Amino acid sequence: MKNKIKLAFSDFWGGFNYDPTKLNIGDNTLYTILSEKYDIEISDNPDFLIFSVFGNSHYRYNCKKIFYTGENIRPDYNICDYSISFDYLDDNRNFRFPLSAMILYENGIKNKFPKNIDYDKIKLEKKKFCNFIFSNPSAKLRNQLLSDLSTYKKVDSGGRALNNIGYYVSDKLSFLNEYKFTISFENSEYNGYTTEKIVHPKLVNSIPIYWGNPHVGKEWNKKSFISLYDFSNMNEMIEYIKEIDNNDELYLKMLEEPHFENDDLPYNLNVNNLLNFFDKIFNESI
Numbered sequence: 001m002k003n004k005i006k007l008a009f010s011d012f013w014g015g016f017n018y019d020p021t022k023l024n025i026g027d028n029t030l031y032t033i034l035s036e037k038y039d040i041e042i043s044d045n046p047d048f049l050i051f052s053v054f055g056n057s058h059y060r061y062n063c064k065k066i067f068y069t070g071e072n073i074r075p076d077y078n079i080c081d082y083s084i085s086f087d088y089l090d091d092n093r094n095f096r097f098p099l100s101a102m103i104l105y106e107n108g109i110k111n112k113f114p115k116n117i118d119y120d121k122i123k124l125e126k127k128k129f130c131n132f133i134f135s136n137p138s139a140k141l142r143n144q145l146l147s148d149l150s151t152y153k154k155v156d157s158g159g160r161a162l163n164n165i166g167y168y169v170s171d172k173l174s175f176l177n178e179y180k181f182t183i184s185f186e187n188s189e190y191n192g193y194t195t196e197k198i199v200h201p202k203l204v205n206s207i208p209i210y211w212g213n214p215h216v217g218k219e220w221n222k223k224s225f226i227s228l229y230d231f232s233n234m235n236e237m238i239e240y241i242k243e244i245d246n247n248d249e250l251y252l253k254m255l256e257e258p259h260f261e262n263d264d265l266p267y268n269l270n271v272n273n274l275l276n277f278f279d280k281i282f283n284e285s286i
Contacts, residue, residue, distance in 0.1 A: 001039075002037065002038050002039040003037075003038055003039065003282070004038070004039040004040075004041055005034070005038045005039070005040055005041065005047065005048065005282055006041045006043040006045070006046045006047045006048070007034070007040050007041065007042060007043065007046050007047070007048050007049070007050065008042065008043055008044065008046040008048075008049050008050075008061065008063075009028065009030070009031075009042075009049070009050050009051070010049060010050075010051045010052075010055065010057040010058050010060075010061070011051045011052045011053065011054050011055035011056065011057050011058055012051075012052045012054060013052070013054055013070075014054075015027065016028060017031070018042075019042050020032075020040075020042070021042055029102055029105065029106055030050060030068065033105065033271055033274065033275065034275075034278060036275065037275050037278075037279070038278075038282070046061070046063050047063055047064065048063060048064045048065075048066060048281070048282065049061045049063050049064070049065045049066065050066045050068055051065060051066070051067060051068070051080075052067070052068050052069060052070070052071075053069055053071055053073050058079070058080075059079075064081050064082070064281065064284075065079065065080045065081050065082075066080065066081065066082045066083070066084065066281065067079075067080035067082070067083040067084070067085070068083075068084045068085075069083075069084075069085050069086070070099040070102070070195070072086065072186075072187070072188050072190050072193050074087060075087065075089075075094060077093065081093065081281075082094070082095075082281050083095070084097050084274070084277075085097075085192075086098045086099070086190065086192040086193045086194070087191075087192055088191060088192050088215070095268070095273075095274060095277040096192060096268040097268060097269075097274050097277075098192060098193070098194045098195065098268070098269075099194070099195040099196060100194040100195055100196065100198055100199050100219075100269065101265075101268065101269040101270075101271070101274075103195075103196040103199040103200070104199060104265070104269060105271050107199075107203060109265070110265075110270070110271055110272070111264065111265060111270065111272075112263050112264060112265065113202075113259045113260065113263075113265060114263070115255075115256065115258060115259070116205075117205065117252075117255050117256050119252055119255075122205055122255065125177055125178060126178065126179060126180045126205075126206070127178060128156060128178045128179045128180070129153040129154065129155065129179065129180060129181065129245065130149065130153070130155045130156070130179055130180065130181040130182065130183065130209070130241075131155065131156045131157070131158060131175065131176060131178075131179045131181075131182050131183065131206075132146045132155050132156070132157040132158075132159070132162070132183045133157065133158045133159040133169055133172060133175065133176070133182075134157075134159045134160075134161040134162075134187075135159050135160040135161055136161055136187050137160075137161040137162060139161075139185060139186075139187050139188070141185060141211065141234075142183065142185035142187075142211075143161075143162060144234065145183055145185065145209070145234060145238075146162060146183065148234060148235070148238060149183075149238055149241065152238065152241075152242055153245075155183065156179070158175055172200060173200060173203060173204055176200060176201050176203075176204050176206045177204040177205075177206065179201075179206050180206065180207065180245065180251065181206060181207050181208075181209055181226075181241065181245070182200070182201035182206045182207070182208055182209065183209050184197040184198050184200075184201055184208035184209055184210045184211075184225070185197065185209070185210065185211040185212060185228075186211065186212025186213070187212075188212070189211070189212055189213075189214070190212075190213065191213065191214055191215050192213055192215065193212055193213050194212065194213045194216055194219070194220075195212075197210070197212065198210055198216070198220060198225065202224075202225075202259060205255055207224075207225055207226060207244070207251075207254055207255065208225040208226070209225070209226045209228075209237075209241065210225050210226065210227045210228065211227070211228040211229070214229055216229070217229075218266075219260065219266040219268065219269060220259060220260065221257055221258055221259060221260055221261055223254065223257040224254060224255075224257035224258065224259055225254075226240065226241060226244075226254075
């Protein structure tokens with residue numbers, strides 16, 4: 001029998017499902033994760049609150065508070081007891097579970113992220129060079145890469161930022177699947193800040209061109225994607241992209257690289273370790 005937990009959620013993004021016991025309201029992956037191990041009672045008088053950064057409703061609650069963020073924002077232990085964040089903190093109140101880990105879980109990847117490379121199929125699918133799909137127009141370095149790389153070949157921009165294809169992409173993964181490369185720069189730079197930007201192209205065997213977390217190689221195999229951190233400047237990276245684009249052997253070699261140094265998900269991307277962290281919170285053993 002599962003242990004029962006009285007829980008509430010507050011201050012999440014628009015469309016978040018605050019009461020997953022009701023149907024067709026929205027999404028709440030944290031509830032889904034916790035339901036694997038606990039009998040969750042959504043309560044107005046909870047023992048534990050999970051809150052995020054989009055509001056201040058958490059101040060109304062008098063219980064143990066767990067801060068969760070999918071944004072590049074630090075936990076504040078003046079307002080929370082525990083945190084689930086991007087941060088590499090030497091603090092047992094925090095568990096590093098970046099948004100990239102949440103995206104892996106949402107796509108059914110819990111322990112391993114296998115490669116399935118059929119090069120003949122990939123050559124048929126990957127007819128286009130590179131894509132850029134973002135809604136935030138203010139990321140200057142990302143915009144620079146779009147401009148500079150476009151002098152080599154057209155880069156298709158299908159988001160709301162710098163759109164050049166005449167429509168907004170509705171099915172992101174299907175769109176990415178057509179491209180050899182995907183510009184995967186984060187909105188901003190911070191140690192540990194890895195989001196869906198690196199995961200989505202990998203799900204469809206498009207090579208990410210990455211920037212955002214200087215320590216991305218702590219978890220992801222840097223031989224499996226292109227990272228600006230491996231080059232002295234943008235132009236040097238672009239020359240490398242051209243080289244891979246024009247060399248099928250190099251392209252296939254990069255595609256065949258494992259996502260991680262071994263088949264298993266790294267510790268902080270594994271949902272089982274997140275559940276162990278919650279277990280310590282709910283038993284107040286931290």
